[in-house]
Amino acid sequence: MRVSHDFSAEFDDDNLVGRAGLVPVMALAESAGLPGLVAEHVTVPGSIGSNADVKVPSLVAGMLAGADSISDMDVLRHGGMGRAFTARRAPTTLGTHLRGYTFGHVRQLDAVASRVLTGLAARVPGLLSGGDRVAFVDIDDTIRATHGYAKQGAGYGYSGVKGLNAQVATLSTLQAVPVIAGIRLRRGAAASAHGTAAMIGSALATAKRAGVSGMVTVRADSAYFQHATVAAARRGGAHFSLTARMNPSVVGAISRIPEDAWTPIKYPQAIWEEAEQRWISDAEVAEVEYTAFTSRKQAEHVTAxxxxRRVKRLNPRHGHSEQGGLLDAYRHHAVFTDSPLSMLAAEASHRDHAIVEQVIADLKGGPLAHCPSGVFTANSAWTVLAAIAFNLARAAGVLASSFHARARWQTLVDHLIAVPARIANRARSWRLHLPRNWPWHTAWENLFDTTRVMMT
Structure with a gap:
């Protein structure tokens, strides 16, 4: 491809918009009740809190348009955007609004996010299709690196990186990819499992409000292998599936598994073995009854x-590891669960917990590329708004096409939102003129036509 002419350029078109996909996506947000929910639940005081029902959707729209900082919100104020949308706000106004949030106001925003997800699930049935049979709540956390000395709450966490810690709970089914059922920003030095019970309880409540009525399993890695995680799952009526820490008790239970109890399995597609740093295509699986948390009082012991799963080591270790070398020939990965599934199905289901990592990657490649403020509560509010934007993009993808229903965040932005269009008015009718031969025009039209019906 080569440039065809010697061009000149001017920024002079008052009717051109660079993010025409915001029209159907923000119509979807209105249909799910975002402005009304903000007006009902968010009570930031004074002038900085006024018109929150305008400012919050503006922040969400900016994130959907690709903004990952407050100054980037200027993307909403170009060309014909003033004709496509009313009541836009300047980035400085939006930043001031965020800095007015307290911890309580962020929790109010959590309530809005939960109810918006419920509204989206009601209007876009495919968003959580299969939730009447099986669903999964996956919980994990990540460090969002920060720089300089002006970020409140920044600190060194488990990764050794200075930053803030975001805990994420996703909700998915066998047919539907994850949406965010809960998210919370924490201080950088926070332990992974800090606040786990509250997060699981909130995510399970959101799942029920969103119409999930089937069997729900809470999945997490070894950082969440603790009594609070199991208790929270059971209180919410869910099963649990947790990676077990290789403590002496777990190692002892594994060593008691008879050799003839191991079942060989072959993976149709190789899986990545983190500890061995290689792809594996076969392994052996066995199970044993185990009682966890025996250091707690008797009533809190959990038997499940x-x-x-064990994988033969390429280079067996000798004489200096767990159980005096008994387990040195194999690398073991243990899952503590009360799942009613068969052994192999439960083991395979737990491996799918890794899908939460993709959501975290999408957030960090999108609206959470930065923590944009020096104020901790402003960054907390920004994090919740990022979850709302993520769920809106996911719902838009489901309405657009089967491909976009499973696409990543950046793909949804590129294909459905970052579409240039010219606004025209003819016979008192407003029209968007979009590029001819846009590769994803059918998907975009599906989204646009469906949201128009929602708004009538």
């Missing part, structure tokens, strides 16, 4: 299944 310990499902163990």
């Amino acid at each position: 299944r310990l499902i163990v």
